Amino acid sequence: MPVSGNGRCYREIRSARFPLGFPDRTDLTVIEAFDEAWLLIEHSPSGAALVGVAEDYDDARAWLAEQPHGPA
Secondary structure (H helix, E strand, O other): OOOOOOOOOEEEEEEOOOOOOOOOOOHHHHHHHHOOOEEEEEEEOOEEEEEEEEOOHHHHHHHHHOOOOOOO
16 A cells, blocks of 8 residues: 655545556446445555445445544
């Protein structure tokens, strides 16, 4: 997982089926990714951590929009 080199904390979601990104940009690939779970990843200056899995895209987007808890 990428590490923020500028000391920034942020959240990211990735397809559990294609965690390194889509192998291509065909409609079928995108549909297949949306059928699977989504990885919930938090980045901090010390690295990245997998903090959960969402069962659908809407839940993953809701988590992404939430304000992280704790110090910024």
